Amino acid sequence: MTYCVALHLDKGLVFMADTRTNAGVDNISSVKKLRTWSVPGERVVTVLSAGNLATTQTVISLLEERTFHPSERDPSILTQPTMFEVARLVGSTLREVVVEHRGMGGPDSEGEFGATMIVGGQIKGMKPRLFLVYPEGNFIETTVDSPFFQVGEIKYGRPILLRAFDPTMSFEEAVKLLVVSFDSTIKANLSVGLPVDLHVYVDDSLEEGEVRRFERRDPYFAEISQTWGSALREAFGSLPDFEF
């Protein structure tokens, strides 16, 4: 599994992805699942991916190849006119790979080669946009009512997002929120683990923003993990006990 989240804030987009990948429980390694393409002053696109690693790596490589050798391998992420078209391109590439890989499997391989991706960014003169792309290649976009996307092992870290997310929050608070959500997930599930990658895109900056990797012993991550445990127990203690 994997865990990736992207928040659509009033001030910009915040992306976080873990790096754990596993086949069973005894074949674990680290792979970067956050990839950014940018042409400073013109566009920034970040893609997060969860699902079958052979599928997601192939999709990213195809997008990459078609971006850096665009003369012969159109279409490219860097030449799409809108973020909507970028999402369509990621969707069609994902679908192409999933269909091809499924053909290699047996009759039960439906789903096995699937992947889900988050695509977000901004192109000059247009608003920043954030999409969630399904293995079928279709996609949905954030709205005022659902202003963030999660993919992968989403359930453990969802309650805190539902309770504490606020589109007006600062980037500093947003990163804290993501660290709490990731920490809850990591505590409960072996298939999600540090290091965790972060990209903070500031609206209208049109350049790659703060990029950071939280390593296994990152002091901020460790501090949040510890203080969140105590703060949670304290919050829990402050609620009225049940009376029989």
Next chain:
Amino acid sequence: MTYCVALHLDKGLVFMADTRTNAGVDNISSVKKLRTWSVPGERVVTVLSAGNLATTQTVISLLEERTFHPSERDPSILTQPTMFEVARLVGSTLREVVVEHRGMGGPDSEGEFGATMIVGGQIKGMKPRLFLVYPEGNFIETTVDSPFFQVGEIKYGRPILLRAFDPTMSFEEAVKLLVVSFDSTIKANLSVGLPVDLHVYVDDSLEEGEVRRFERRDPYFAEISQTWGSALREAFGSLPDFEF
């Protein structure tokens, strides 16, 4: 889906189960998933069930029939000599039903007719015990290191259990903990819903303890849901923001 939890406290066993059952999203109804058998002064057994409703209802009915007409339908929950044997009986009955129902399905029906059950209670002269029974009929027991079981839609409500559970807690705190865990799950997932059933078994009482149903507008449930939201946001606010 469903959500059921049983806690093994130093003072006793606390069981909670929701009542939502659904086939798709447009065929929803309420079914009790918590069932207690007791012979006051001799034994108390509670069973919680999650999974295919046809399977779990058949298992409970078989256990029931064999209990109340034991002369011709041995073995019965009320005649097993130990809680271990009670768990074996529930396991073998569950396996019997799952295997039979699977035989009715197509080749892809593996798993579809499955169910998982929690069995806990006490028999006179022995310690209270708590088991989780798999669809294959085998089972595990709580230990000092894993003193609670969840079945069904377990992920949303797991982080708070991991952080706040303490075997020395009072029954009043334990019910509060379960309400918080259920509330987080209900907020995030349509397939879990109120009403919620509770049974609190006090060690060595050898009789059914407090039984309570939290209805859709239960004031305590509503109060916890609301104050937990604020307490969580406050706890979150008290953590140090990330600094770039």
